[in-house]
Amino acid sequence: MSNHRSRREFLGSAALGVGGAAISSILPGAGLLSASAAEFDDPTTPKQPHFAPKAKSVIWLHMAGAPSSLDLFDYKPDLIKLHGQPLPESFSKNLKTATDGGVGALLATKRTWKQYGETGAWVSDWLPHLSAQVDNIAFLKGTKTEGSTHVISSLKLHTSGLTPGRPALGAWIQYGLGSANPDLPAFVVLPTGKGSAGGGRQATIWSSGFLPASYQGTAFRQGDSPILHLARPQVVTAEEQRSTLDLLRSLNEHQAERYPQDSELQARARSYDLAFRMQKTAPEAVDLSKESEATRKLYGVDEHATQEFGTALLRARRLVERNVRFVHAISGTPEDSDVDSWDAHNDIEKNHSVMTRSVDKPIAGLLADLKSRGLLDTTLVVWTSEFGRTPYGQTGDGRDHNPWGYTTWIAGGGIKPGSYGATDEIGLRAVSGVVDTYDLQATILHQLGLDHSRLTFQHLGRSERATTVFGEVVKEIIA
């Protein structure tokens, strides 16, 4: 029990009972954007950003399970030299671990490495297609986070919270900017693979949290019917459905006249209309038969290993072409694979060879395709995960979770290509250019024309932000 006065007591004794709770929605600076759940906020209309944006959309590539930067982007010759030795104390000092599976000997990468492009970025032989795209990419090599389990760190990556209940970044963006296409959801989720609903990948990471429910991500299914229950039942004709909806609308409008403050009623009426419009627009938006053979090949849509993720990323391009604000693609593997995520606690060679093969060509294809269509300038492509993996081994041939230092990258949307930040000599901890997930979110919001410190929502008497009380824009990577 604390010997100190609680904050409640403190506020009471200060004769300011309302304390920090009685805050208005105004934050420093002009052009504020703030609302509360009691106010109706139409998610299908566009809103003005705080300042001129560089990007219009985000394609968020979530590598679920945590890939090893040390085997993909973060080349560490010293780790190779120290292979088999215990982790030196100089590297582990003050390192906080929780559910680690023990600290094995240092484990060198078995990959071969080369520098690519004008930026000279290091990429391993596991990513032959992506290596040709490095001059479009800003590598954040000093990324760090909190937590050491997938669920907690995935929540932090996507919602800035360590427990469920906060809105995902995509929800905040839709709240801040509204929709640029009233016929499609502004925040779409594209899960892939059999493991896509597992730890750290469930709906809490695309939730609207305390924002109105209309801002949550809409998960699209594989196949030509992307939204569950969207298609009109076969026994109902289009005319019957239209007249039913017209009747419903007239009843809702009648009720709305009596209760003009009822925002839920207005939201529901709009959701019926959006669903009706999406019956046509959503299947068309993900219909890859309209794509050329060359484009399908670029993404690996017709190859077994890349079919699922390639399909998801080609859909993502079609969605941003239609002005969807935020597309969250989650990596998975084919149904017949015995690897279901990047979580390589053992046999990293097998795990990562399967995972890299499934994402390398689709991601490189996405970047090339966006660039050739002039869309990369206005689309942020973010490659990230809940954390990275340790330089020390686990179970002999795997790596444990590493929240202290790993690589994230961003391409397009006004971001300057190159490498920013670094981990230490063995790739354990971020030591320069440190970017926390709050900073990553603040930077993405900035490129979309939103000041993370001014995008607020009143919840339980508190002015909430996407980045909580943290977050700094990484100005060094802005073109």
Added chain:
Amino acid sequence: MLTRKLFFICLCTLTAGLAFASIDLSDFDDELMRNMDDAIKALDGSIGAKDVQASAVDAQFIAEGLEWAEGYFTAKGDVPDAVQWAAQGREFAAAIAAQTGKNDFDAAFTSYRSLVKTCRSCHDVYKPPSL
């Protein structure tokens, strides 16, 4: 395969938290820290609302808490970084109170960002890890 998985789960459980030694913070006032965390969030809104009184109360609460933390870490010894962070944080909290008192909320918000960064630096090293 199952046996290997079970072995691994047991290994994880047994070794949880044992890998890297840290200083003993079991007597740290966690409740005070939680209250300060609330106050930090509230201060953000108080500055935003240009509420002089609420900002002063929140800033004072944080300053008192950091004064306690500074004393705690000083008594622990051999953690000069923690002592320095607590002292810096206290100075930022005092600056916020002074700046809001002069209705200079832009400056107060800048100090607030510095305060939050200072808290985070200390938490990175000394706050118990999240699972």
